[in-house]
Amino acid sequence: MRQLPVLTALGLMLALGLAGPARAADPVPADPASADPVVRGAYVFAAGGCAACHTAPGADAKPLAGGRALKTPFGTFYTPNITPDPDTGIGKWSEDDFRRAMRQGVSPQGDDYYPAFPYTSFTGITDRDLDDLWAYLRSVQPVHQANQPHELGWPFSWRSLLPGWRLLNFTEGPPLVAVGQSSEWYRGAYLVRVLGHCGECHTPRDLLGGLNWYSPFSGNPQAPDGDGKIPNITPDPKHGIGEWSDKDIAYYLETGGMPDGDFAGGAMVEVIKNDTSKLTDGDRQAIATYLKSLTPLPGR
Ligand code: HEC
Ligand code: HEC
Structure with missing residues (x-):
């Protein structure tokens, strides 16, 4: 278990606007x-x-x-x-x-x-x-x-x-997905591939802006918003997040806290704020299960 001081987590939540006035604009519970x-x-x-x-x-x-x-x-x-x-x-x-x-x-x-x-x-x-x-x-x-x-x-x-x-x-x-997987895996695949559109940032693009599905989720050297690079989220231990446990992934999607004690930055801050922090624990776990099942790929 990682020991993230509660205060840091709270500070991050405030920074992300998870607490406080953001609620007013978002009155319907999800x-x-x-x-x-x-x-x-x-x-x-x-x-x-x-x-x-x-x-x-x-x-x-x-x-x-x-x-x-x-x-x-x-x-x-x-x-x-x-x-x-x-x-x-x-x-x-x-x-x-x-x-x-x-x-x-x-x-x-x-x-x-x-x-x-x-x-x-x-x-x-x-x-x-x-x-x-x-x-x-x-x-x-x-x-x-x-x-x-x-x-x-x-x-x-x-x-x-x-x-x-x-x-x-x-x-x-x-999207075409594998057969014979657990219901949690299918839920994760749906959240990642369809609703969460994670590949729109994390999958590299070709010159015409099409997603290159030959190397899914291996990162994007040129972020679509021109704002730096987007990391590889396949389970490759060197290039991707292979060293992260399911819990690490779920925790990151909830709070932005990384296993090395650092915090999410760039475009991912808003993804966490608007999207993954609002999911149920079960859905974050499903995303982790799906990401861990991907083919590890080099790149980015
Ligand atoms: C990455 C940014 C992005 C996300 C995320 C996004 N949209 Fe959009 N959306 C756009 C852009 C850009 C357009 C305009 C496209 C165009 O002009 O061809 C658009 C257009 C639309 C339109 C058409 C509006 C019109 O007047 O024709 C609808 C409806 C819509 N989005 C709904 C949604 C919903 C619902 C979601 C979440 C499930 C969503 N969008 C998520 C960027 C986004
Ligand atoms: C709008 C673009 C965008 C979308 C959509 C997006 N991400 Fe990210 N993601 C990023 C960026 C940029 C980073 C790097 C953050 C940083 O610099 O700390 C990142 C980082 C990550 C990391 C940490 C990887 C590492 O090595 O630091 C994970 C895990 C991750 N994203 C998962 C997801 C999942 C799951 C989804 C879909 C629910 C998703 N992302 C959707 C842009 C995006």
């Missing part, structure tokens, strides 16, 4: 076992890390009203408003519109979305999680805030090129 679809949807929303992209940084930002800048090698994307505001958000959408956006990456007008929206992972979402997520999104405060256009370099500014990209890089539906 519980996957609830009878209320909105409460279950809040949990899917957390596991999907939607707030990390759709809520702008800063204390006065309106939850889910978008406007966060995502810097990529292709230019800067500004996330859209996904509150139920009828004019500037998705208030006029039907559940089928939402289903199509999440599973196929296509807008109600029939335009392809840029993969800066990780529909490439969300495509594997279960029917029940999709229904619950929709119930939750309908329940949040509508915010009137117009979307900001993306600032993309040529030729990426051409949405019309996306069908070609999709042909090469997108397969609709749940």
Whole structure:
């Protein structure tokens, strides 16, 4: 057992905003076992890390009203408003519109979305999680805030090129996973591959920004946000997290504390804050089980 002083853990929780005012913006409890679809949807929303992209940084930002800048090698994307505001958000959408956006990456007008929206992972979402997520999104405060256009370099500014990209890089539906595994493993695979979209950062990308699934989770020498490198999370003892126990992984996902006493930094801070710290202990353990089962790979 690692002895992390309680005070340090508390200090980190405050730094991550896990305690304190963040609650006000997040009034719905998130519980996957609830009878209320909105409460279950809040949990899917957390596991999907939607707030990390759709809520702008800063204390006065309106939850889910978008406007966060995502810097990529292709230019800067500004996330859209996904509150139920009828004019500037998705208030006029039907559940089928939402289903199509999440599973196929296509807008109600029939335009392809840029993969800066990780529909490439969300495509594997279960029917029940999709229904619950929709119930939750309908329940949040509508915010009137117009979307900001993306600032993309040529030729990426051409949405019309996306069908070609999709042909090469997108397969609709749940990812192919092994057969004969435990239910905990399947849960972990779903949380990592689909909802948590961990591979969107931890899997290397090719020149066109497609995920290179020949070396899954082996890290990304160039983070999508241009902000440093992203570590290998396969169980390779030298290059990855092979020396971490299941408990170490679960503890890191809960608090950001690492086995060597250091703390998570960079983009992972928000993943922990918005997503993995809100999961149940069982789900964090399931993620650890799945990560430990990956093929150890060198790289990053
Ligand atoms: C890594 C950042 C990121 C994450 C995480 C993310 N999104 Fe998005 N989302 C985007 C971007 C960028 C777009 C705009 C894509 C475009 O313009 O082609 C978008 C678009 C959307 C749209 C379409 C909105 C419109 O007006 O057309 C919906 C709905 C949506 N996201 C819902 C979600 C939900 C629900 C989650 C969590 C399960 C989520 N997103 C997680 C970045 C993200
Ligand atoms: C937005 C990009 C992003 C996403 C999404 C993401 N990560 Fe990370 N992750 C990072 C970065 C960046 C680091 C390095 C953090 C640091 O510098 O301390 C990291 C570090 C880690 C580490 C520690 C590895 C080490 O050697 O220090 C683990 C474990 C991890 N992530 C697991 C996950 C899991 C599980 C998910 C999905 C639930 C996930 N990550 C999703 C960006 C991301």
